[in-house]
Amino acid sequence: MNRRRAPSELHRGLPPEVFARIVERVPMTEAAARYGLTLSRQGTCCCPFHSEKTPSFKVYPGTGGFYCFGCGAGGDVVTFVEKFLNLSPAQAARRLDADFSLGLFDSAAPPDDSWKQSKAERERSEQEKESKDWQLVLELRRLHRIPPPPATDPETYAQAKALEEYLEYVKETR
Ligand SMILES: [Zn+2]
Numbered sequence: 001m002n003r004r005r006a007p008s009e010l011h012r013g014l015p016p017e018v019f020a021r022i023v024e025r026v027p028m029t030e031a032a033a034r035y036g037l038t039l040s041r042q043g044t045c046c047c048p049f050h051s052e053k054t055p056s057f058k059v060y061p062g063t064g065g066f067y068c069f070g071c072g073a074g075g076d077v078v079t080f081v082e083k084f085l086n087l088s089p090a091q092a093a094r095r096l097d098a099d100f101s102l103g104l105f106d107s108a109a110p111p112d113d114s115w116k117q118s119k120a121e122r123e124r125s126e127q128e129k130e131s132k133d134w135q136l137v138l139e140l141r142r143l144h145r146i147p148p149p150p151a152t153d154p155e156t157y158a159q160a161k162a163l164e165e166y167l168e169y170v171k172e173t174r
Contacts, residue, residue, distance in 0.1 A: 014090045018104055022093055023063050023076045026100050031077045032059045032066070034099060035084055048084055049073040137167060 032039055039045050039059055047057035047068045056070035067074035073083065082092040097104045140163060 026077050
């Protein structure tokens with residue numbers, strides 16, 4: 001089952017310090033126990049990430065994370081939940097926040113960033129409109145055979161001004 005979402009959704013409203021706080025507050029040993037690993041007194045068990053009969057997976061207390069001497073899998077508590085439950089980093093962070101009642105997130109729902117998207121869309125359509133208008137200007141220049149005016153020339157400035165007025169007219173009537 002693929003539970004991964006589109007990248008833009010993954011990191012919605014998740015500052016990097018959230019991950020650091022989770023690592024600080026959820027001891028790796030507790031997370032391992034919470035998600036069903038049975039650790040020996042030395043903190044070892046059979047690796048959940050590769051098939052083995054002799055335990056080579058070691059969980060370190062506190063912020064030590066985990067490491068498998070068999071397959072090389074390793075990381076912090078967020079990485080563990082990410083891999084173990086097949087979640088994205090942000091999803092793993094939310095999962096740990098919920099399961100260990102950390103209260104790092106205001107609500108279960110991700111913050112609504114749709115205004116950013118609509119702003120980007122608005123800007124894009126404005127750019128498109130500008131580009132179309134510019135095409136129109138070029139077209140009009142061609143029709144009127146007006147050379148590109150130097151900005152300092154008063155006569156061509158007047159022509160440009162007239163062209164601008166004509167352009168406004170065409171824009172209104174198109
Ligand atoms: Zn392993």
